[in-house]
Amino acid sequence: MTAVLIFGALILLLLTGMPIFAALGLTAAGVLLLFEGSVNPAAETVFAHFNKPILMTIPLFVFMAQIMIRAKVIDDLYNMAHTLVGHVRGGLGAATVMSCTIFAAISGSSVATALSIGSSAVPQMKRFGYPERDALGLVAAGGTLGILIPPSGPMILYAIVSDASIGALFLAGVVPGVLLAIIFAGYCIVRSSRNPEFESPEWAGWSQVFRAIQKSFWAVMAPPVVMGGIYLGIFTAGEAAAIGCLYALFVALVIYRNLSARDLWECTYQTMRTSMMVFMIIAGAAMFGHAITIIRLPNGIAEAVAAMGLSPLGFILLVMAMIFVMGMFFESIAIILITTPILLPTMIALDIDLIWYGVLLMINLELAMITPPVGMNLFVIKGITDAPLMEVVRGAFPYVLLMIGGLVLLLLVPGFATWLPYTAGYGQ
Structure with missing residues (x-):
């Protein structure tokens, strides 16, 4: 009953539009006052979470x-x-996926990737006969x-909350990420081959291909x-x-030569704003x-799972279903910071690989x-296309199914995620 009241209060605060860090902090403060009579222990907990070298990766x-x-590398x-594969039927879709993959490895942000690639890709795809949807x-x-x-960014937050190796997590995301990109590109090509409305531009020629590769070389080399x-x-x-920052500065100042002092100030300002927002959320999540540890909620869940006799795979399936539903209503950061502390003791008890x-x-x-x-x-x-929201939803629906298929594949074959970090010597 206590757990229901706590989560009810948290969800109610989030639904009012309150910032995530404030909702987490206020809920935690209420619990601490009721069960401990003071919020003083929260200060030591927050400091312990901030006293981790891994946090410096966020602003960098x-x-x-x-x-x-x-620097407009996009x-x-x-x-x-586009030059490499755009001439193939469905190649524009594959080129868009390729661009998203590379840019995602630079930006680390889904929103930034969709915004940057979408501005260039959507008009081009519609020009060559792609249905808007x-x-x-x-x-x-x-x-x-x-x-x-x-x-x-979400991987870094998960690593902070779970104490998992951020290096291992980064490497673990490479193969599944590339695999999903291949699945997306393959779907585009198959769908285009069955639809005569899809057109393709003419082959640009090897000289244009080499010129395009040469121009994008420094951007492609960042990941x-x-x-x-x-x-x-x-x-x-x-x-x-830190090396990535130095590399980006080198590319912007020496190769592209289009980063002004004002741009550098804006980069610093936006970095500070984003980082402080994340740090505030981490503080709220720490509290x-x-x-919830004070009231032994994670231990209670672990004991309940043990009493149910769920296997590790059964537990993971249950958790994935729960997070899928939560994802329809909450931001990814909120999901990570709310669920991970609660589920972590149970995952450790069931010997579930935290990297997987x-x-x-x-x-x-x-x-x-x-x-x-x-x-x-x-x-x-x-927002960037002024298209009806339902058109965007319908267009994204096949990719929801493809992602669910990728999730099932990774559930059945954990090696897709664990092979690369463990061969790099991170160990299990």
Whole structure:
């Protein structure tokens, strides 16, 4: 009954439009006052959560993404993908997915990916006969890859809350992310081959291909520089974030030469705003986690699961179904910070791989970005195209099914997520 009241109060506060950090903090403060008589223990808990080197990756990766976005690398990325595969029937869709994949590995944000790629891709796809619904749905779904493909902001938050290795999580997201991108691109090509309305531009020629690759080389190399160093053990995830910032500055100032002092100030300002918002949410989540630990809620759930006799796979299926429903109403950050502290003791007791679960969680959060009524990418695409929301929803629906298929595949074959980090020496 206590758990129902706590979550009822939290959900009620969130539904009023209150910021996530305030809702978590107020709920936690109420629980601490009722059961401890004081909120003083919250200060030590918040400090302990902030006293982690991994937190420095958040502003560094945000700063890297801001620089690459303002340097306008997206135009060259899309042009390269379009030149490479745009002449194939359905190739424009595949080029859009390729652009989303690369940009997701730079920005780490689903919304930024959908916004940046959508501005260029949707008009181009409609020009060559793509039905508006298909173009809108593809960009909305392709943008979600920003959650799964590293460096991913939600992955970093999950690592902080669960104490999982951020380096292992980054590597674990690579294969599933690329696999989903291939599934999306394959769907575009198959669908286009069966629809005579889809047109394709003429082959640009090898000279144009080499020119496009040359122009986008520095942008394409950003993900390998960051992830390659982690995989080879050259630097840690925190050091990778710093290297990524230096690389982005080099590309913007030396190669593109289009980053002004005002742009640099704007990048710094936006990084500060985004990072502080995330840090406030982490503080609220730390208080909430401490509060539910005080009342032994996670232990009660673990004991209930043990009494039910659920297998690890059965428990994961139940959790995935719950998070899928939550994703229709809550933001991904809220889902991570509310569910992880509660489920963590049970996952440890059932010997569930936290890296594997983290990737499953990210795919489920991708689904949350394109499932109404609170699918952020749906509203982003509607905003930049002024298309009816239901057209965007209908266009994204096939990709919801494809993502669910990818989630099932990863449930059946955990090695898709665990193989790369464990071969890199992170261990189980």
